[in-house]
Amino acid sequence: MIEAFRVGAAFSKGTLWDGLDLAFDDGEVCVVTGPPASGKTLLLRILRGERRPDAGDVVVGGESLYRGDPGPGKAFRASSGFVPESFSPTACRTVRDLFRLSAVAVPGVSARERMEREEELLALVGMPGSQGGGLSCLSVSERARVALAVELVRSPRVLFTDMLLMNAGREWTDMLGGLFRALAREGKTIIMAERTISERWNTMEGGQGITRGPFRLFRLPVATEALR
Amino acid sequence: MKPVSLCWIDWKISAKGMLLESAARFFMLFLVAACYVAMLLSGGMNRFLSGQWAVTAILRVSVSVEEGQGIAGKAAELPGVRSAAYKDPETSWKEFLAVYPGLESLRTAGGNPLPGYVDIRMRPDRFTEADIRAVEASLRPLPQVESLLSGGEVLSRLLRLKVWVNGFFWAGFGLLCAVVFLALFLQEKTRASLLSMDFGFLEGRGIPAARIAFSRVLGAVLTGALLSLAAAGAVVSCFFILEERLAVIGRVIGPAGEMLTPPFLLPLGLFLLASPLLHGVASLLGWRAAHAGRK
Numbered sequence: 376m377i378e379a380f381r382v383g384a385a386f387s388k389g390t391l392w393d394g395l396d397l398a399f400d401d402g403e404v405c406v407v408t409g410p411p412a413s414g415k416t417l418l419l420r421i422l423r424g425e426r427r428p429d430a431g432d433v434v435v436g437g438e439s440l441y442r443g444d445p446g447p448g449k450a451f452r453a454s455s456g457f458v459p460e461s462f463s464p465t466a467c468r469t470v471r472d473l474f475r476l477s478a479v480a481v482p483g484v485s486a487r488e489r490m491e492r493e494e495e496l497l498a499l500v501g502m503p504g505s506q507g508g509g510l511s512c513l514s515v516s517e518r519a520r521v522a523l524a525v526e527l528v529r530s531p532r533v534l535f536t537d538m539l540l541m542n543a544g545r546e547w548t549d550m551l552g553g554l555f556r557a558l559a560r561e562g563k564t565i566i567m568a569e570r571t572i573s574e575r576w577n578t579m580e581g582g583q584g585i586t587r588g589p590f591r592l593f594r595l596p597v598a599t600e601a602l603r
Numbered sequence: 604m605k606p607v608s609l610c611w612i613d614w615k616i617s618a619k620g621m622l623l624e625s626a627a628r629f630f631m632l633f634l635v636a637a638c639y640v641a642m643l644l645s646g647g648m649n650r651f652l653s654g655q656w657a658v659t660a661i662l663r664v665s666v667s668v669e670e671g672q673g674i675a676g677k678a679a680e681l682p683g684v685r686s687a688a689y690k691d692p693e694t695s696w697k698e699f700l701a702v703y704p705g706l707e708s709l710r711t712a713g714g715n716p717l718p719g720y721v722d723i724r725m726r727p728d729r730f731t732e733a734d735i736r737a738v739e740a741s742l743r744p745l746p747q748v749e750s751l752l753s754g755g756e757v758l759s760r761l762l763r764l765k766v767w768v769n770g771f772f773w774a775g776f777g778l779l780c781a782v783v784f785l786a787l788f789l790q791e792k793t794r795a796s797l798l799s800m801d802f803g804f805l806e807g808r809g810i811p812a813a814r815i816a817f818s819r820v821l822g823a824v825l826t827g828a829l830l831s832l833a834a835a836g837a838v839v840s841c842f843f844i845l846e847e848r849l850a851v852i853g854r855v856i857g858p859a860g861e862m863l864t865p866p867f868l869l870p871l872g873l874f875l876l877a878s879p880l881l882h883g884v885a886s887l888l889g890w891r892a893a894h895a896g897r898k
Contacts, residue, residue, distance in 0.1 A: 453809025480808040
């Protein structure tokens with residue numbers, strides 16, 4: 376479980392937001408929406424343990440990410456995945472290079488196993504057989520989906536995505552929703568930051584969501600029965 | 604679960620670039636090793652001068668061949684002496700005629716006018732004024748020795764010149780090492796900059812930057828050790844092969860067989876130790892410079 380207590384963020388001209396209380400259970404699919412420049416990416420970074428909040432704390436599984444021992448923070452970052460909004464790969468890199476790089480951070484995965492998972496995941500995000508393609512030649516949607524597949528190869532316990540739905544495009548919304556629900560049923564937590572939530576998605580909070588500072592928080596129903 | 608080793612991270616994510624870089628490094632190390640081996644074997648000017656210069660002990664005319672050979676044997680045992688050869692009066696006369704042809708008439712007056720002599724050559728590493736004077740001091744009291752020729756004032760000037768030339772050679776070698784180190788540093792810095800996004804990707808996935816940096820240093824040290832060993836091996840082999848084909852190599856630089864003796868193997872071991880360490884230092888400095896540029 377990820378809990379943010381009274382979290383605040385400031386920037387040079389003042390306070391961005393303050394006193395945010397958020398909680399994300401294991402096996403949940405959550406969407407945090409907010410207007411442009413409201414600090415969605417910053418919130419994800421704080422929740423991931425990458426950027427110390429200016430106020431408050433984030434606790435994962437009962438351990439603080441920012442106070443005392445830095446070990447839990449490092450371990451949490453290692454076990455979580457992150458699909459960034461803008462993905463700027465090193466020039467001349469191919470999709471396969473990115474998978475290889477991602478696999479460096481995963482202990483105990485053989486090259487053969489990695490390649491099998493590569494193929495499966497690329498097929499899942501609609502890009503089968505694209506391993507040899509250069510990243511710089513991909514469209515925004517393709518890059519976003521490749522970035523997702525690259526994160527999934529490590530089987531992260533928690534997956535953070537920043538503007539993934541918007542970058543992937545409307546035609547991929549339902550597929551990604553289904554994928555995230557399936558992952559949540561395996562006990563994984565998905566936290567997405569988006570400008571708006573897709574009107575095609577049912578949420579547990581209805582169309583309005585829960586207001587937290589400048590953000591609205593939505594939870595997607597995960598259980599199979601709930602989808603019927 | 605056992606963490607993944609990042610020692611070969613650069614090879615994993617940039618194999619082609621690393622291959623090209625390693626080839627360039629091998630040639631640079633080959634050049635350094637060749638210069639180092641040549642300097643160690645030749646001692647700069649020492650080997651050449653010790654081959655050209657001799658201390659000559661002119662013996663009295665009355666000295667017999669056996670006495671002359673005895674004196675040569677004693678001279679050969681003196682510290683710093685590489686060889687001492689006795690030349691009898693007849694050999695002496697032939698050498699004289701080879702230098703001054705047409706003076707055969709000098710002999711008709713009353714036999715061979717030239718005495719025998721002992722030709723003494725110093726070891727290259729003991730070709731110093733002190734060692735030459737010590738040899739002279741050992742031979743001068745002998746009643747069979749008429750006079751000693753070792754260059755006098757010219758020798759002192761030549762030895763001073765030798766010190767300067769050797770210093771110049773070593774300074775050139777030091778400069779070469781500095782240039783190679785600079786090239787290593789620039790290679791490391793460029794690579795760390797080019798791969799900075801990849802390293803950022805790994806840092807974002809919970810791998811600390813310090814672990815990446817020190818793993819890369821370890822990888823650089825291991826790569827440096829392997830390349831240095833290969834370069835040193837190639838240089839030693841080349842000397843053995845070239846010595847057979849070019850006799851001048853043996854005369855000016857030295858016999859390749861000397862490379863397998865302890866006084867030579869020790870400094871070669873130092874090279875094999877220092878080179879990987881410098882690779883590691885270049886990797887760390889390159890990483891820091893690339894990171895400083897990113898901030």
